[in-house]
Amino acid sequence: MYTFQTKAEVTQISLTGARLIVILGALMVAPRDLQDLNNIISECGLVDKNYSNDTIRIALSTLKAAGCNITRPCKATMYKYKLISHPFALSITDEEIASLKTLYANMTRGSDYKIAVKFNELFNVLADYTFNDETAGKLRSITSFYRISMDVYERLLAEDGKNNVLTIIYANPAKRLSEKKFIFGRIFLKSNKLYVEGCDLENKRTVCYNMSRIRKVVKSEKGEYEYKPEIYQVRYKLKNIDYHTLLPEANVEKKDKDEAIINIEFTNKFFAIQHILSLGADCTILEPAEIKNEVISKLMELRKLYA
Amino acid sequence: MLKVNVSSLRVLQMLQLLFEKDYTMNELMAALSEVSKERCSNFLVSKYINTCRFCGIDIQKINGKYTLLKLPFGIEFSDDVLSLFDDIRKYSSELRLGKNIRAYNSLLSKINKRSDRYYSKIETPEDDKNIQSFEFAIENTLKINLNYIEKGKSILILCDPLELTSEGRKLAIIINYNGERKKILYQDVISIAASNIKSSGSILSTSVIFKLHNQLARRYTIRPDEKVVGIEDDGSITVLNKTEDKQSLLNRLLKYDTLCEIVSPKVYKKEMKQLIDDTLANYGK
Numbered sequence: 001m002y003t004f005q006t007k008a009e010v011t012q013i014s015l016t017g018a019r020l021i022v023i024l025g026a027l028m029v030a031p032r033d034l035q036d037l038n039n040i041i042s043e044c045g046l047v048d049k050n051y052s053n054d055t056i057r058i059a060l061s062t063l064k065a066a067g068c069n070i071t072r073p074c075k076a077t078m079y080k081y082k083l084i085s086h087p088f089a090l091s092i093t094d095e096e097i098a099s100l101k102t103l104y105a106n107m108t109r110g111s112d113y114k115i116a117v118k119f120n121e122l123f124n125v126l127a128d129y130t131f132n133d134e135t136a137g138k139l140r141s142i143t144s145f146y147r148i149s150m151d152v153y154e155r156l157l158a159e160d161g162k163n164n165v166l167t168i169i170y171a172n173p174a175k176r177l178s179e180k181k182f183i184f185g186r187i188f189l190k191s192n193k194l195y196v197e198g199c200d201l202e203n204k205r206t207v208c209y210n211m212s213r214i215r216k217v218v219k220s221e222k223g224e225y226e227y228k229p230e231i232y233q234v235r236y237k238l239k240n241i242d243y244h245t246l247l248p249e250a251n252v253e254k255k256d257k258d259e260a261i262i263n264i265e266f267t268n269k270f271f272a273i274q275h276i277l278s279l280g281a282d283c284t285i286l287e288p289a290e291i292k293n294e295v296i297s298k299l300m301e302l303r304k305l306y307a
Numbered sequence: 308m309l310k311v312n313v314s315s316l317r318v319l320q321m322l323q324l325l326f327e328k329d330y331t332m333n334e335l336m337a338a339l340s341e342v343s344k345e346r347c348s349n350f351l352v353s354k355y356i357n358t359c360r361f362c363g364i365d366i367q368k369i370n371g372k373y374t375l376l377k378l379p380f381g382i383e384f385s386d387d388v389l390s391l392f393d394d395i396r397k398y399s400s401e402l403r404l405g406k407n408i409r410a411y412n413s414l415l416s417k418i419n420k421r422s423d424r425y426y427s428k429i430e431t432p433e434d435d436k437n438i439q440s441f442e443f444a445i446e447n448t449l450k451i452n453l454n455y456i457e458k459g460k461s462i463l464i465l466c467d468p469l470e471l472t473s474e475g476r477k478l479a480i481i482i483n484y485n486g487e488r489k490k491i492l493y494q495d496v497i498s499i500a501a502s503n504i505k506s507s508g509s510i511l512s513t514s515v516i517f518k519l520h521n522q523l524a525r526r527y528t529i530r531p532d533e534k535v536v537g538i539e540d541d542g543s544i545t546v547l548n549k550t551e552d553k554q555s556l557l558n559r560l561l562k563y564d565t566l567c568e569i570v571s572p573k574v575y576k577k578e579m580k581q582l583i584d585d586t587l588a589n590y591g592k
């Protein structure tokens with residue numbers, strides 16, 4: 001943790017000041033008792049002797065006088081001193097949080113989920129370092145991952161690419177719990193939510209589960225089948241191409257001045273229809289007929305709704 | 308009364324000052340004397356700086372000012388997060404997100420002071436005059452004269468500037484014009500000039516109310532600028548949205564098909580009907 005210079009390099013130092021910095025650094029890492037702190041000071045090679053408990057207590061009082069909030073050792077802290085807050089904590093302004101939100105929203109739009117997972121980790125580290133519940137809450141809620149159980153999250157991230165058969169407990173939107181068994185396919189991010197896609201073992205159809213609704217991963221086992229998602233090869237014409245954000249997997253077949261023919265492989269019919277509808281009148285689906293007909297039928301129903 | 312060690316307390320107080328900003332020796336002596344309520348000489352302050360350096364805290368004199376550069380026991384990031392900083396830099400250098408990038412860089416400065424590594428800031432090309440005018444108008448709540456291209460025609464309007472954003476990897480601006488939020492790609496902007504007329508900002512933005520039904524009502528995530536204004540017995544919810552760009556909002560609501568219905572204002576209902584008719588016209592319906 002420390003890279004002390006040799007005493008020859010420094011002409012004048014305050015040993016008590018150095019001791020205080022060592023104690024502060026040690027408490028920033030974890031709660032400590034008096035013996036731990038004494039050991040850390042010795043291991044640093046700062047002095048050759050052990051300090052008395054009173055000397056360490058004075059150092060702790062000095063930290064408090066400098067603005068540190070340190071708990072008394074008690075059962076809840078395993079009889080250790082715990083640093084609750086300190087004046088060197090990171091203070092993050094609302095403007096800085098807004099910049100992180102903007103970067104997150106822009107960089108994860110239609111992106112691989114891994115970048116969102118990295119952002120989530122960044123926000124959690126920063127939140128821990130602010131020592132401010134309100135700021136920490138704002139940081140953690142930029143992603144919607146705080147709704148996901150950490151246990152489920154880590155287990156599913158570890159399953160990515162293994163093709164195993166998973167058994168999970170899933171709460172549907174009406175909060176009814178049921179057991180689901182499927183071949184794990186992939187994790188993806190959509191509308192700031194993490195989803196798990198796979199293949200249902202019984203009917204071999206593609207299934208999609210919102211990770212925040214997965215209550216538990218019950219079992220993971222080697223499967224006999226390889227995950228083969230249903231593929232919907234969607235081809236459409238798009239006007240005002242500059243205005244729209246193309247999905248990363250979009251393949252531009254042909255592009256004129258302001259119009260393009262786009263090819264995209266979807267593994268989920270619902271998302272394919274949603275994508276086409278979200279492009280509005282700028283998009284004309286060319287194939288497949290199945291999705292084209294469903295889009296038209298949904299638009300006809302919508303026309304009745306607004307008639 | 309807590310027993311404290313005055314000399315070590317001053318070391319921490321000096322460190323705290325250096326976290327806030329950079330100081331010349333004279334400024335640091337004055338600031339520390341004020342905080343500690345005792346005169347701190349050049350000798351003492353140098354001793355405290357040496358103490359911090361001895362503990363691995365990197366304090367250097369840059370342009371005559373003492374600058375805190377690294378803390379050996381500060382924030383630690385995993386390799387994944389380190390690679391994210393690189394991704395952000397690569398991504399953002401293509402964009403000029405104005406104050407967002409300045410705010411991100413200011414956050415990085417704070418992180419750098421609390422870390423034993425250095426995270427490079429985002430270097431963006433000097434913001435051009437139009438972006439400067441746009442941000443100046445936002446800061447001073449002034450309307451802007453905006454000249455831009457829409458469907459091949461040059462359009463000049465007086466509108467309220469709201470924010471700089473991006474559409475994919477393209478810079479875009481959001482304005483409020485006649486009570487509607489509008490997103491315009493920066494590449495379509497010809498000129499922006501701050502006027503001397505006070506802006507109404509987003510106050511006059513149209514409030515759009517829409518209803519969500521069935522499973523969509525249950526699984527819909529309310530966006531930061533939305534609020535639920537009604538819940539029906541059948542589980543349907545009514546949502547108020549005040550800030551989304553009109554075209555983006557209409558396109559987004561269209562994708563929810565019949566599970567979503569615009570309640571008000573009438574003009575949005577009319578435009579949604581038009582959008583549906585225009586889309587169906589693509590299929591000869």
